[in-house]
Amino acid sequence: MMGVLNHLSTLLLLSLLLPALSHVVEKFSDVKDCEKFFLEGTTPNLPGILVGGTVQDQNRYKPICQFYKDRYRFATLYDTTNRIPVFSAYTFTGKVVGRPSQSWMIEPQLEDINNQHDMKVDDKDFPHNQQAADTDYKNNNKHLDRGHLFPCLYAPDDAAKRSTFTLTNIVPQARSFNQGSWSRMECRVRDALELNCKDANDQIKAYVVTGAVPSNNNTLKNRVNIPDLMWTAYCCYNNNLKQWVAQAHWSKNVQDTNKKTLTPETWGSLEGELKNSYKVDGFQVFPKNCPRTVILSVLEDETGRNLEGVEEVEPGKRGAGKGAERGAEKGAIRWREHQGS
Template identity: 60%
Template sequence: MELVSPESWRSTLHKKQQQWIDRTLFTRSRLQSSQFITVLALVVNSFHPNCSHFFLNGTTPNITDILVGGRVQNQNRYKLICQKYKNSYRFATLYDTTNMIPVFSAYTFTGPPTDPRPDLPWMIEPQLNEVDNNPEMVVDHPFPHQAGNNDYKNSIDSNGVNRGHLFPNLHANDLETQESTFTLTNIVPQVVSFNGGSWKDMECKVRNTLKDNCKDANNNIKAYVVTGAAPSESNKLNNRVNIPDLLWTAYCCKINQGQWVARAHWGENQEEGKGKTLPSNTTAELYEMLNQHYPGGGVQVFPDQCSNSAAPHG
């Protein structure tokens, strides 16, 4: 056996260390140029226990053939994501890897933001690509199971859409939770005039309603919110990412008197004129509408105590 001298061994080690440093610097450069950072989300088999607190009584929505009794029906296509950012779970997402958009995101509203809208790169979830968290894999494109930043390149000119949050940053109470919403697993292609028009108007009104009316047993602001998108048949962005037919949202909370209240809103993802508003509906009306988009019926977003509750005042 050939002996290796200490000098030769140290030289080889130094070369390997330098190669690792060069590789790391190159990777960081590519990541910065791609305008992506990874988010420490977890693809899980169940929202329980890490993310169950984002759902009233820990009860997840039922959507026939997609999510029933908290169990994904097609685990190759649909993925449960506990959105973890800076060591805390921020919200939960059910993601459709075929359409490359979320089915819904669920979160608790605990008050309006205390900081301005953050400006940071869009994040992705590397686990959806069935790879480890190697950053070199993150910058490869196209991503086979999720939308990427390049999918939204020139999206306004080509399709008239931009990035639409399901969990909006203006419903996040602190800066880090605001930042966590800027992951493409929380985003759908949304028609620009709809995103900045009636949908934004509704988000602001709902925020104020929840802030003024929804309180837990300790008199702290708290409401459960689920926001989703119903996919289109074949309308796609960049020949990859489904452009949904409509967006919907629903909330449920207790008001000061301890009564459960719930309301729902939805709107078609299409061009609209200025001044359009979205009507407030019952959750029962929402379920009836969603059953038309998801064959088999049986859609239910919240437990029964939210099904027939009245709207809060204010």
């Protein structure tokens, strides 16, 4: 009798543990350690795709709680039809310099291999019915890179950096765009997050969501959608200002010309851009306590003071402007003083 009870206890324990190990899920909220990548545990609202935390087409869109080396690293909503992520969500808590030499990985559970709870290094013998393969990106004649949504340079340690090298976190990105204006923007934002996103305990923490809008029929090797637009936004609490602050960027996924600069925008303006791209209304990237029309703008003043402040911007209007970008390019991140109410 005691043996039967022990066996039943073991089965009960396993039933409680297995859902925590699973990382292709029905809802991100199914895994508590996955919810933490979203501000207040609230996922973006994407009409027709993800509404109120529920995937609208569960055969096509798959929430992935990205699991690598014994823990969850970030969250991705993956489009198995286009074989690219809709978005990746992650927290920024500080950076570690360096880029590991890491082979590209895939998500076994997308191919119904459920006994594999970790990312797996891709190989040609692995099925790729629901996701991109590394060979899709190799030897392409369109000058496309494997473009990270959760950037390696934002990861807080070596294992987290390696976890970003999953093809479920990657889209085909125009090479000069990936290595040009998008890369420069990522570096500027990373520096801003380190300086600006500190809580009452002086700990760095920001919530970031980065996504891609798919094209209608532009594909890589007739398998992987080449997105039309890439976007990113962050929200964090600024203890000096005693308020939540936010910023967004986006750009068409085309080759760069003339070293263009991506200007900071409000995330309310980003939602308007997503409305235009998807031809549907109702987008919400962050919960409502994150300011939609207030932006932290980057400027260098004449005295070299380290200024902090916010600026209210009408939706669709540019934020910090050229002067701000020139200050950022110099490597000096200084915040614009708020004028007026």
